[in-house]
Amino acid sequence: MAFMCATGKHRKPGRVKRTTAQAAGVAALTTTGVIGTLAASPALAAESPVEQTGLTPVLAVNDDVAEQIDAQAAAQEQAAQEKAAEEAAAKAAAEKVKQEREARARAAREAERKLLNTFVSPIAHSYVSTGYQASSSLWSSGSHTGIDFHAASGTSVHAAGSGTVVSTGWGGAYGNQIVIRMADGMYTQYGHLSSIGVTVGQKVAAGQQIGLSGATGNVTGPHLHFEARTTPDYGSDVDPIAYLRKHGVHL
Numbered sequence: 001m002a003f004m005c006a007t008g009k010h011r012k013p014g015r016v017k018r019t020t021a022q023a024a025g026v027a028a029l030t031t032t033g034v035i036g037t038l039a040a041s042p043a044l045a046a047e048s049p050v051e052q053t054g055l056t057p058v059l060a061v062n063d064d065v066a067e068q069i070d071a072q073a074a075a076q077e078q079a080a081q082e083k084a085a086e087e088a089a090a091k092a093a094a095e096k097v098k099q100e101r102e103a104r105a106r107a108a109r110e111a112e113r114k115l116l117n118t119f120v121s122p123i124a125h126s127y128v129s130t131g132y133q134a135s136s137s138l139w140s141s142g143s144h145t146g147i148d149f150h151a152a153s154g155t156s157v158h159a160a161g162s163g164t165v166v167s168t169g170w171g172g173a174y175g176n177q178i179v180i181r182m183a184d185g186m187y188t189q190y191g192h193l194s195s196i197g198v199t200v201g202q203k204v205a206a207g208q209q210i211g212l213s214g215a216t217g218n219v220t221g222p223h224l225h226f227e228a229r230t231t232p233d234y235g236s237d238v239d240p241i242a243y244l245r246k247h248g249v250h251l
């Protein structure tokens with residue numbers, strides 16, 4: 001009866017799946033002499049090998065397969081993440097390049113705009129000795145069509161702003177003169193020059209030397225006669241001081 005009892009106790013837990021404790025239990029039983037009964041029991045003899053050599057390897061294989069699948073999935077996931085990261089990095093780099101290019105273009109446009117809007121006095125460190133529309137018998141119109149800048153002969157004359165030279169040469173009462181079409185569509189004229197340093201069609205920048213002041217034409221002494229005009233021609237003059245001030249020149 002004792003054997004039957006022991007066997008019964010053993011068998012029941014034996015069916016309750018494999019655990020470490022269960023395996024230890026089987027080992028304990030075999031070392032206490034029950035082994036004879038175990039071996040003699042066809043049911044146990046048949047059951048144990050199935051459990052030990054049959055199920056366990058199957059489980060092991062399943063685990064291996066599962067691990068391989070997991071590893072593969074993990075590798076694929078990692079590869080996908082790395083690819084996504086690379087794409088994100090490439091996109092960010094492209095965006096950065098684009099932004100830098102746009103910033104350079106903006107800066108260039110700003111510099112161009114600034115240059116086109118930069119105006120200077122045609123004679124540096126000088127002053128207006130005769131104002132616009134001043135009356136004098138010196139001028140055929142009876143009224144001054146420009147302003148005179150105090151300037152000794154040979155003083156550097158600068159383009160008041162960016163533009164293109166449209167006329168150079170002798171201008172009668174104006175003596176040697178230069179007319180420039182400004183970037184804003186207006187015209188500036190420089191008269192009584194002793195020297196002309198530009199040619200028709202030449203682009204000039206604000207402050208660029210275009211000639212030297214003098215006393216050519218109808219004058220009583222050296223100075224620069226300066227006009228602002230709406231056309232290249234005499235008679236289309238506007239207030240040159242207002243024009244220069246409008247463009248930021250302090251007179």
Ligand SMILES: [Zn+2]
Pocket residue numbers: 130144146147148224225226
């Ligand atoms: Zn004048």
